Amino acid sequence: MKIKKGIPLIDQHDKHYMYGGKFGGNFIPETLKKPIDELTLLFAKLRKSQNFLKARDYYFKNYVGSPTPFIKLENLTNQLGGAQIYAKVVSEANGGAHKIYNATVHCLIAKEAGKKLIVGDTGAGYAGKMLSMAAKKFGLKCKIFMGVKDIKRQRPNVESIKKNGAVIVPVTTGSQTLVDAVSECMRYWVSNCDTTHMCVGSTVGPNIFVKICAWSTAQISRELIKQVKEEFGRIPKKLKLLNCVGGGSSAMGFWNEFMDTNAELVGIEAGGPKNSKLHAAPLSNGSKIGILHGAAQYVVQNYEGQISSTSSISAGLDYPGISPLHCFLKDTKRAKYTSATDEEALNAYKLVSKLENISPSLEPSHAFAEAIRIAPRLNSSNIIIVNSCGDSLKDKDIIKSRLGQYVR
Numbered sequence: 001m002k003i004k005k006g007i008p009l010i011d012q013h014d015k016h017y018m019y020g021g022k023f024g025g026n027f028i029p030e031t032l033k034k035p036i037d038e039l040t041l042l043f044a045k046l047r048k049s050q051n052f053l054k055a056r057d058y059y060f061k062n063y064v065g066s067p068t069p070f071i072k073l074e075n076l077t078n079q080l081g082g083a084q085i086y087a088k089v090v091s092e093a094n095g096g097a098h099k100i101y102n103a104t105v106h107c108l109i110a111k112e113a114g115k116k117l118i119v120g121d122t123g124a125g126y127a128g129k130m131l132s133m134a135a136k137k138f139g140l141k142c143k144i145f146m147g148v149k150d151i152k153r154q155r156p157n158v159e160s161i162k163k164n165g166a167v168i169v170p171v172t173t174g175s176q177t178l179v180d181a182v183s184e185c186m187r188y189w190v191s192n193c194d195t196t197h198m199c200v201g202s203t204v205g206p207n208i209f210v211k212i213c214a215w216s217t218a219q220i221s222r223e224l225i226k227q228v229k230e231e232f233g234r235i236p237k238k239l240k241l242l243n244c245v246g247g248g249s250s251a252m253g254f255w256n257e258f259m260d261t262n263a264e265l266v267g268i269e270a271g272g273p274k275n276s277k278l279h280a281a282p283l284s285n286g287s288k289i290g291i292l293h294g295a296a297q298y299v300v301q302n303y304e305g306q307i308s309s310t311s312s313i314s315a316g317l318d319y320p321g322i323s324p325l326h327c328f329l330k331d332t333k334r335a336k337y338t339s340a341t342d343e344e345a346l347n348a349y350k351l352v353s354k355l356e357n358i359s360p361s362l363e364p365s366h367a368f369a370e371a372i373r374i375a376p377r378l379n380s381s382n383i384i385i386v387n388s389c390g391d392s393l394k395d396k397d398i399i400k401s402r403l404g405q406y407v408r
């Protein structure tokens, strides 16, 4: 299994849409075959359309707020005394997280497809918030599927979704988190695909959704590679790109343009509560391959192949599966994956917010935890860039209850 240079990662699948012959594919009910085929054809056409690319770039700049800042975290660097630490502050994008790139592109596609209603899943609430924002902007009706547990723990984003005029469909099945929200959203789409467009909130699901999401968020690394070259005059020899990984969209967007460079790509999964066996880290815990949401991937599962419960303080990382693209990057050793516990993420949030003028949500705080772990062991010729892909405001209740106060 090998990654080919010069070919977009999303296109490195075989005729069955599998990466490395093992990951991804379209494991879908018969009723979804037609809409998936139609969407696949439409997206293939739009990717090549100058008008569509123009519209995408226009809205990335004038609606999303691209490019987001790239800054040096001098205080954190000095405190840790080792590698130089930078952040790509994607949380400065409109709405406060990277999910706006995918949501914007999906709304543009829905318009092209002549669909009036767009539906989507959400865990942390950012995918839902962004889809509801973009739907409002482009005049589409919107329904967001969200687990009841996540509705309770991500209140600020729930309020935004409602304010944007979208309907929230509370999901009461299973663990009442992201995994069930994606399942329910797909179930809804199966019965309503003639009139409805579906946006999957991460690089998961049947192949076309993996592709659209990774293609949309790739803008983040197009911005970053320019900013890195401006800052260092070239791509530094010892460069590490750290990104949290839930379904994997933020990391794919952050890494895409660096795929053919020497940059080390490090994904940080949710290690769950300290001293607990629960986690949401299929790649760094040796999970086996299974089928989830229409695609083959490493999945947290029991010995019978049933999806196991996961646990993470961050709703956005609390997902038992992982993008087939990340499975492919892991098996080809192009990226490596580790995890951080809830407590490490909270401590990282605390330190970064105290020392710097950014306030990462609990998802990117997992990536900061890894930066804090490794920076002191490296010298200053090493450059670490962390994708600060979400703002902490949505986590204020959790942070307050765990740390006693919320500082932003």
Ligand SMILES: Cc1ncc(COP(=O)(O)O)c(C=O)c1O
Pocket (backbone or CB within 6 Å): 097, 098, 123, 124, 125, 126, 127, 201, 202, 203, 244, 245, 246, 247, 248, 249, 250, 251, 315, 316, 317, 361, 363, 364, 389, 390, 391
């Ligand atoms: C801020 C933030 N970061 C990361 C994630 C994890 O998702 P992904 O791995 O698809 O970026 C989420 C998911 O909701 C999120 O809201």
